[in-house]
């Protein structure tokens with residue numbers, strides 16, 4: 290069943306994690322910008338205003354040596370003296386109780402006592418270029434009032450500058466963040482779309498299709514590699530499955546035809562004893578067919594790798610000793626000789642039943658296919674690379690260009706075609722070796738010799754728990 294996400298009405302690009310992450314990032318960056326703005330704004334302007342206020346307070350102290358009790362006339366003299374000395378940036382307005390100006394360089398009725406920030410439009414500035422004043426108004430005894438102010442235009446300019454810079458920075462952060470997010474989101478969306486497209490084609494039946502890699506080695510590429518490896522395995526299994534079906538049908542046809550012939554003969558034969566013998570023969574043929582089915586199914590199961598779950602530590606020395614013991618007699622009965630050299634304490638990880646089956650297949654092959662009076666050898670050894678087991682015989686061997694065919698399912702080479710067997714022993718053994726991550730190779734036991742023989746070498750990876758030998 291396919292599950293579809295409900296269409297949310299947003300364009301696909303806005304639903305990508307890239308855009309969402311970028312939007313989140315841009316929002317956090319913008320928040321950071323707001324905090325920086327607040328700190329700079331209040332920090333800079335606050336301390337600047339304090340400095341201005343301090344100079345105003347200082348100046349008031351100069352003009353009013355007795356504080357509010359200073360007579361206005363004394364204050365007026367002090368103002369004139371101060372203006373004569375430094376006429377520029379300090380502003381004074383001394384007014385009588387009725388508001389009439391008494392002294393100063395500012396024609397302005399003083400506002401209520403206390404601190405004020407006074408603005409003036411550019412055209413009607415307090416002095417050329419002075420549009421903001423920071424002032425303190427003090428009421429003198431007798432009702433007169435004194436205003437002292439300093440130029441605060443710088444504060445206003447700075448204020449505007451900080452605000453403008455902040456707005457530009459904030460806008461840029463937000464829009465660059467979003468643009469980057471949309472860019473990344475688009476790229477990610479294109480990659481995801483490629484994966485969906487490939488997946489759809491695979492689902493439609495094209496098992497050879499793979500997810501394209503961008504070659505950047507990023508997480509998408511790594512994901513695609515893993516999925517592609519999985520698809521390789523699936524394709525291999527599917528092909529195997531198909532091949533197994535074909536092979537079964539193909540290989541069961543002749544035993545079934547023989548079985549039919551046997552039963553037909555039994556039906557026609559009036560002699561009950563002959564009919565009984567034919568039925569016994571038919572049963573033997575059915576057993577053979579069942580054994581074939583069992584072997585094919587086992588091979589298919591081994592190739593899925595599921596048996597790996599039941600691996601345990603195997604005492605390989607013990608396993609090989611028992612096999613050699615069993616097959617020594619069988620070999621002798623067929624006029625062969627089986628000689629083994631297995632050191633103590635060989636250990637590997639694996640499935641004992643399958644390993645038994647693999648070595649039995651290989652020994653049986655030597656007994657069956659190595660001709661008469663063959664010498665069969667089994668040598669095992671352990672080294673840092675792992676455990677090596679080598680099984681040799683001095684029969685005709687398998688020519689290098691026929692080894693691939695011998696390893697294929699139902700691959701039986703010419704001289705063996707008339708002997709019993711299905712051609713499943715070698716592929717089964719190779720599959721079991723593969724399951725154990727063991728290297729499985731076929732070569733000549735004595736290259737160049739008259740009877741080069743076959744050598745099957747298995748190298749199991751190191752990692753078993755060694756047993757005291």
Ligand SMILES: Nc1ncnc2c1ncn2[C@@H]1O[C@H](COP(=O)(O)OP(=O)(O)OP(=O)(O)O)[C@@H](O)[C@H]1O
Nearest residue numbers: 654655658695701702705710711712713714715743
């Ligand atoms: N030791 C050997 N010497 C020479 N030829 C061999 C040897 N082992 C295998 N072969 C060749 O490889 C073929 C495939 O071997 P495999 O074990 O897969 O099948 P089989 O022995 O014929 O049948 P099965 O093992 O299914 O009973 C054999 O039919 C035989 O021709």
Ligand SMILES: [Mg+2]
Nearest residue numbers: 650654714715
């Ligand atoms: Mg065999």
